[in-house]
Amino acid sequence: MRALVCESFGPVENLKVIEQSLPALKPNEVRLQVHAAGVNFPDALMVQGKYQVRPELPFIPGGECAGVIAEVGEEVKGFKAGDKVIAMPGLSAFAEQVNVDHKLLMPMPEGVSFAEAAGFCITYATSYYAFKQRAKLQEGETLVVLGAAGGVGVTAIQLGKLMGARVIACASSAEKLEFCREVGADEVINYTEEDLKERIRELTDGRGADVIYDPVGGDFTEQAYRAIAWGGRYLVIGFAAGDIPRLPLNLPLLKAGDILGIYWGGWAARDPKGNMQNFSELLNFVTKGRLKPMTTEVFSLAEFQSAFAAIRERRALGKVILSLEES
Numbered sequence: 001m002r003a004l005v006c007e008s009f010g011p012v013e014n015l016k017v018i019e020q021s022l023p024a025l026k027p028n029e030v031r032l033q034v035h036a037a038g039v040n041f042p043d044a045l046m047v048q049g050k051y052q053v054r055p056e057l058p059f060i061p062g063g064e065c066a067g068v069i070a071e072v073g074e075e076v077k078g079f080k081a082g083d084k085v086i087a088m089p090g091l092s093a094f095a096e097q098v099n100v101d102h103k104l105l106m107p108m109p110e111g112v113s114f115a116e117a118a119g120f121c122i123t124y125a126t127s128y129y130a131f132k133q134r135a136k137l138q139e140g141e142t143l144v145v146l147g148a149a150g151g152v153g154v155t156a157i158q159l160g161k162l163m164g165a166r167v168i169a170c171a172s173s174a175e176k177l178e179f180c181r182e183v184g185a186d187e188v189i190n191y192t193e194e195d196l197k198e199r200i201r202e203l204t205d206g207r208g209a210d211v212i213y214d215p216v217g218g219d220f221t222e223q224a225y226r227a228i229a230w231g232g233r234y235l236v237i238g239f240a241a242g243d244i245p246r247l248p249l250n251l252p253l254l255k256a257g258d259i260l261g262i263y264w265g266g267w268a269a270r271d272p273k274g275n276m277q278n279f280s281e282l283l284n285f286v287t288k289g290r291l292k293p294m295t296t297e298v299f300s301l302a303e304f305q306s307a308f309a310a311i312r313e314r315r316a317l318g319k320v321i322l323s324l325e326e327s
């Protein structure tokens with residue numbers, strides 16, 4: 001099988017598409033024929049050795065995928081060869097085949113393509129955990145989403161709307177903001193041209209935002225926090241801008257504000273039942289037509305550099321996918 005392999009930590013350009021054999025199937029695993037895999041911001045950090053998880057070398061990156069089960073181990077229950085599934089192997093998804101523990105599988109909903117299903121796990125699970133377990137987002141609250149046209153940002157718009165919030169999407173270009181409106185945002189702010197703090201205050205009649213979802217960091221964090229409502233919740237999702245911001249602690253004091261760290265993978269490992277319950281609710285939203293997984297850009301395995309460049313160069317709209325379908 002062909003796989004994208006990281007032989008040493010370094011730039012994504014050093015990754016190689018090479019022929020590899022798959023390890024023997026364990027009794028608790030299925031062998032999956034991968035059709036598509038989701039590309040996430042942390043994948044690029046991981047191959048550079050800059051992520052909180054540093055896999056043993058060599059390794060195949062890729063945390064999530066969708067495909068068809070080719071073979072099942074003898075202890076596997078609930079799945080059979082031929083089933084279409086979504087998988088969260090954590091690693092090794094950027095390959096034509098992957099062995100996955102059956103506990104990390106979900107049935108693929110009807111009416112969803114492999115590309116849409118491949119990007120479903122990490123971003124939707126992160127935003128849902130952030131809103132449900134951490135912020136306890138309530139109907140009628142105002143939610144501000146930074147980096148709203150990016151991978152996790154789009155899911156925050158969709159789930160925020162689904163949970164009844166008024167969503168203000170913030171991004172860096174008119175094209176991205178138009179995309180955010182199409183996804184469902186009620187209001188938009190171009191934070192490279194407008195004053196983020198002032199615009200949030202204006203759009204909330206001076207009250208401020210109840211919940212702020214921040215996957216970007218850098219200078220935007222303090223500006224956004226200064227426009228949080230009394231008793232607001234600030235969700236620390238990530239630092240796509242590169243800089244980890246520092247916040248004067250008088251700000252949360254003055255607003256009775258919470259700063260909530262979000263580490264979905266860490267929570268999922270500690271509470272696998274809660275995580276699977278969240279997935280089951282997310283899949284239910286999809287099945288009932290209340291949530292449509294969004295995929296806008298699909299690249300072949302050979303085009304992996306373009307896939308990573310779309311994210312790095314801040315061009316990606318929504319989720320970036322690698323297709324493993326053609327040879």
Ligand SMILES: NC(=O)c1ccc[n+]([C@@H]2O[C@H](COP(=O)([O-])OP(=O)(O)OC[C@H]3O[C@@H](n4cnc5c(N)ncnc54)[C@H](OP(=O)(O)O)[C@@H]3O)[C@@H](O)[C@H]2O)c1
Pocket residue numbers: 040041042122123126147148149150151152153170171172173176215216236237238239240241242262263264265311312313314316318
């Ligand atoms: N906490 C968790 O459990 C968890 C889970 C998944 C992801 N994350 C983190 O969330 C962050 C975003 O992930 P993502 O998948 O949404 O990434 P993404 O698709 O690349 O989106 C990130 C957004 O950040 C903005 N941005 C600002 N400065 C940037 C820069 N220098 N380079 C790239 N983007 C920049 C861009 O929007 P504008 O151009 O509009 O500013 C971009 O759309 C990452 O730090 C990731 O590690 C955290």
